[in-house]
Amino acid sequence: MPSSIKILGIDADDTLWQNEEFFRMVQDRFADMLAAYMPADPLHKHLLAAERRNLGRYGYGIKGFMLSMVETAIDVSQAQVPAHVIHDIVRMGQDMLSHPIHLLPGVADCLPQLADTYKLVLITKGDLLHQEQKLAQSGLGDFFNDVHIVSEKQVNTYSKIFGTDVKTAAMVGNSIKSDIVPALDAGAAAIHIPARYEWAMEKAVEPTSHPRFFKAREFKNVCDLLTQI
Known part of the structure; x- marks a missing residue:
């Protein structure tokens, strides 16, 4: 017919x-990096809340996700997160942007x-x-x-x-x-x-x-x- x-x-x-699978992998790495400040499950909730808040500012995509990770890292560590961790978060975002299809x-x-x-x-x-x-x-x-x-x-x-x-x-x-x-x-x-x-x-x-x-x-x-x- x-x-x-x-x-x-x-x-x-x-x-x-594929797309979301790479975000999940990065979120797991992000949780490992911030383990000294917060366990993985509540950290993921904090990150999701930041993404929701920031959608109107950054829209969808990796760049907004990366900035939300930076914001979350600063918040949950009470601004004590080392600069090298922020650097690593930015590098993770850059790696996502260049990841093969x-x-x-x-x-x-x-x-x-x-x-x-x-x-x-x-x-x-x-x-x-x-x-x-x-x-x-x-x-x-x-x-x-x-x-x-x-x-x-x-x-x-x-x-x-x-x-x-x-x-x-x-x-x-x-x-x-x-x-x-x-x-x-x-x-x-x-x-x-x-x-x-x-x-x-x-x-x-x-x-x-x-x-x-x-x-x-x-x-x-x-x-x-x-x-x-």
């Missing part, structure tokens, strides 16, 4: 390539097939420069007809991008909060691909009763699933 979908919006981080299973095979059939639009949020660099490094840029790097994913984000074609559009992503719910509310279909790790600020309830909500185990399943929509 031919798909009714003509336009496919696709998320980037943790949909096309690792495509998720099925992306390299399925994305070219999708590009032959649908208009592909990359819709991702985060630091503009870093997202552009990751897309270039991934080698996937030529498969997309359009690229949107946005500060937030909300209903009006998808309404503007899909426009009058929203009923023939579907959004593919790992975040229920950012990729799925607002796309559905805008009138598009949505395909959720659960990631191995989920950032606490992206947690949301699955809209399982919505008639245009679908799930795929991996990216490769999207190709077949679209024929059912």
Whole structure:
């Protein structure tokens, strides 16, 4: 059965390539560095609170995460953290920015097939420069007809991008909060691909009763699933 979908919006981080896993690894190293001041679990809560406070200042991405780690280190140590620890935190952030891209299973095979059939639009949020660099490094840029790097994913984000074609559009992503719910509310279909790790600020309830909500185990399943929509 031919798909009714003509336009496919696709998320980037943790949909096309690994992302949150690297944040988790750095958080564990951060906890080791600050172990003299606070145990890991409460430290992670302090860091998450700092990230929440700073979203409006720094937006999403590694640079804001790095600055939130610096702020947290100063706070939990009562400004006693040594300069070399701050230096190491900055270096960790720099290493994250230069970390090689690792495509998720099925992306390299399925994305070219999708590009032959649908208009592909990359819709991702985060630091503009870093997202552009990751897309270039991934080698996937030529498969997309359009690229949107946005500060937030909300209903009006998808309404503007899909426009009058929203009923023939579907959004593919790992975040229920950012990729799925607002796309559905805008009138598009949505395909959720659960990631191995989920950032606490992206947690949301699955809209399982919505008639245009679908799930795929991996990216490769999207190709077949679209024929059912």
